[in-house]
Amino acid sequence: WEEFIRELVYEKEFKKLGIVCTKEELYDQMLVHPHSIVVSQFRDQQTQQIAKEFANPDGSLNVRELNKLVSQFKPEQDEMWGNLETYVQQSRLMEKYSALIKGGLYTTSVEAKMNYAVQATSYDVRFVLKKYTDIPDANVKVTEEDIQTYYNEHLYEFQNDIPSRSIEYVTWDVVPSKADIDTLNNELSRIAAEFRKTAADEDAAFTVAENDGRADTTSSLKEKMSPSIPDSFYTSPAGTVYGPYNENRTYKVIKIRGTEQINDSAKVRHILISVPNERNPNIKRSVAQSKSLADSLTALLKKDRKRFDEFVEKYSDDPGKTKPNIKQNPQVLMNTQVFPNPKDTNNYTGKGGNYGWMKESSRFVESFKDYGMKGKKGDIGVVPSEFGFHIMEVLEVSKTTKTKYKIATISRELKPSDITRQDFMQKASDFAGQNNTAEKFQKAVEAQKLNKRLHEDLKENDPFIPGFQNPGESPKEMIRDVYKGKAGDVIPPRIIGERIIVVLITKTRERGPSELEFVKDDITNKVRDQKKAEIIINDFK
Template sequence: MTILSSIRNRVGLLVGIIFTALLAFVLGDLLNTNSGIFGGSGEDNTVGTINGHEVTIQEYQNKIEQYSNGKQLDEAQQSQLSDAIWQEMIDEFIFQPEYKTLGISITDDELSEQLYGDRPSSYMNQFFQDQKTGQMSPEFAGPDGSLSGKKIRDFVKKMPAETEVQWAQIERDMRKFLMREKYNNLLRKGMYVTTAEAKHELVDENTKYNFQYIEKKYSDIPDSTIKCTAEELNAYYNENLTKFKQAENMRSMEYVAFDIFPSADDIAKQRKDMQSVIADFKTKKVTEDSAYVTAVTESGMYAKTYLAPGKFPAGADSAFLKAKIGDVLGPFNSGENISIYKVVGQKSSIDSCKIRHILIAYKGGERAAPDIIRSKAQAKLKADSILRVVKSGKTKMEDLVEKLTDDPGSKSGNKGDYGWFNEESGFVKEYKDAGFNNPKGTTVVAETSFGYHVIQVLDKSVLSSKIQVINIDKKVEPSESTIRTIYNKASEFAGKNNNGELFTAAVKKDNLQVLQSEQVTESAKSISGIDNPKEVTRWMYEEKSAVGSISQPFPSTNRYIVCHITKVLNKGYKPADDEAVKEICQVEVRKQKKAKILMDQLIAKKAATIDQWGINAKTPVLANTNMTFAAPYIQGGGYEGTLAGTLITSVVGKISAPIKGSMGVYVFVLLSTEKSKAQTAVEIKTKQTTLIQGVSSRVDGSSAEILKDNGAITDNRAKHF
């Protein structure tokens, strides 16, 4: 029962042992059928220890096979399942013994009520909801739309015999979940805040302090002028050792990448291969083009596109403008593709135009504002009326826009003019067509999904020739020979530069880009910039790997990477010579020394009044109003808890001694205190309830972390799975 006192003194991360992933796999197997399995490998016989229990590879593998149940899982699913199984084993060897010691159990009646009662446990909802909508699946929903225990029972009764074992597993996991809930509820009941504590909190929140002060900022003293000795840094490190504790082993590394691009030979070969496609494409009839392009092009999509000069492949304007319908042009290099184009049409048209519009929306139209109540017919009548007014010449259209339009974007001063646009611009087709298909200077009404637009064509670009084409793209892939060449290059680099010093020198000499990955844990599932981190992490945590170790090339999408371990930090206290630790120690020791200097300076300038003290110290006297102990912030500054703590014990009118704060050193005089008004019984009770809820909400995560810490967990799964 010592766990209760431990939680009162500890704020933990909210981490619960949830069997969601395991139940999802099992329930998915009840409602669907799939096949396949994954397994792990490794030379050691154990994947870790939990509370003294050695978890063998065979034991862990058996659980994987049990829950995957013959399914073929992708890497993400494997990772999810592995984590869920590990959490289940933590429950078995750490949490279950704790429950047994406390006499916590779930009776069959309790379990049945939570599974099949009028209000099944909300924990079960996730397994019977539509994953897309979040709504309860109709076949499991009751009259009010919530999960029906009766329908779950009916479902279980009709299960085939071969699924009964799996449902029994769900019941076992549900029992564990309910025991965990009962355990946490027991702990929550032990969390309490007294009436006196609630009153004290209200006083802290509502008592306001008004004061004047002078401040000497730490930033006024350049860091370069403060020297810290090794003895001072070590003293700070030893006095604040708990700040440097880390829960997991960590490695940091840097790596260089050798990108795999198609070689000139690869490109030449693809261009040559495209000649046969060109010849074949030329023979296809218009009615055959769609099927042929869909079958051959990289994207598998067929589309007709108009191209204008400037949009043709580089250097090919003349060839396209001279081409006849049916001609096939190419091949052309196009990024990572080789492309060919078949000419299927020609026209002369403008490239862009500029219009002004007034939108008349109607109720039910796309993005219509809630206050729009006119009907579609009424909107049409109003648009036609505006058109007549504009055409009469009595009123300029730009003068009507802000008054009449329902388009919020036209009320920002642009008078309905969004500038030049082309066929690719993001406006709806009918809107663009009104501009392209009507002469400059005309005004028309166009209907779109937004409503009716009164559109005035302001300007149009000159006519230009456009060629309608359909294209076939083929991605140029690096050949096996090219990939082998890049691998050999990466391998040669790793072999020649097989320690940290050589690696760093080679990177500098060859001007290579170096990418960093800091604090990589053994169980890391992602490393920035690396697609397959599992093999990289395994190498980083091999016994022979150390600071300065250089890896052989690892494949990552479209490249090989060579890694260099730059830092090894093992679980426990970070060493004093770690660069990050040294930096923290230097910052804090430097602040202490600056505080001493500034305090001595202020003491030397001491005066009878705060104003005179400010004059002596050549620093302005500032005012701060309404500071509370619950929110101890300097106006325009930062958090100053020490200053607030001194304020509440100060006497009005008495000047303080210099105080070391977070941002600088302060001298203040308390001007007045606005006492907290007397609290009503309701206010006290409300605050007490809020505080109890806050303390109780930390139970789940705190209890889990405390038990895990006491359970001595060693997790070596990354070496095997």
């Protein structure tokens, strides 16, 4: 409905008023200063926080990571991104239009007096109420003649401006076969044997070669790794290989390259010297000049650390450096403390560049976090990141430490093979061919205990069919097939993503008055309510 209103009403107004969203503006709203619609795609639905891998230290969306993600999109993801661009563009047009209306509306003094009079006047009333639901439906008889009469007299209510179809459909998940699993296990077992022979200094190159050009050498805590990995692996010497094992339909082979001890938690403060990039277009110095400034300030701080607060105020480009006003808002202190220690005045964001205590799970860029997790109390140095150069000082570290395991990983996603996909497609084709009428379709669904779904209002330009809304699941070809058919047709199967769909067209609705069968239930309810109203009115007389 909103799409219908936009096309028929708003687009004409946009053209008349010259409201546009240029390509340059759209690019800015998508990739430079992302629109709230774009940002929302990266938020956790429960916590409303930006996903860790796309978050800045302050919790905002990391534009560089966003651009990197978009540059690596596959064709189906490009299509999804294009749909999002259209949505953002339409939102920007509506925002501009709303702003114009808001700026052009005002309340006159006469209207203000009238509004005041209406709001200031009240009446005492008494009333009785009897609901339609107080009368059982079984007590009201609605005949076919009643329905036909209402339909004839109210055809204007049932005008259909956009053709639609009602469909029923069944689906099959295309899942890997045992042969697919065995093939993948054999391939990774062969790789594991080679991995054991690989020298430590060649591990990274080996992961690049076996992961389609992607290096995968990381450090991780035991609790962050798969529970499928046995405890014995963590006490094994460097060079030990484990796998293949299954982790969420991804089969992996891992190699332990060593261990390192990190602080359980650490408290740091920093001064951010930004570098020129798309986020900081106003930075005039070069990257080399930014590094030189960071080195110079670090040298001064090593001689006199009491100047840290002074340098934060004078040089830091971190917008989070502002000190909260505890006197005006004591809630700030309570909300921003990471560890419950009210006597720790450094333990809130902004105090001299302080971010309080952080842990391995804290949402900071890796280089920033690593400096605290691996550092010692009193360490001070320059740490590069995508934001620039951080002059970091470790203020405190926990007495306890944790072990991180240096791991190299080879991974393969478990997918159905072409043969498996063909087998499932043949099964669906047999179903559609043998059950090519509405009656046969319904009987087969019941006999095979398939999960049948219904959709009553499928438009030709709908972007999805309910249940097929994930990235890479575009049902446009199937929708086109449906619109080529007629009521009662069983449409041959289509494979969409990792599922196959077979559709039965139950009804077709063309432009003009809706056929009675489409609106019969609605009319029945309306006629019944009319008859109940007559009963209630007679009761009140």
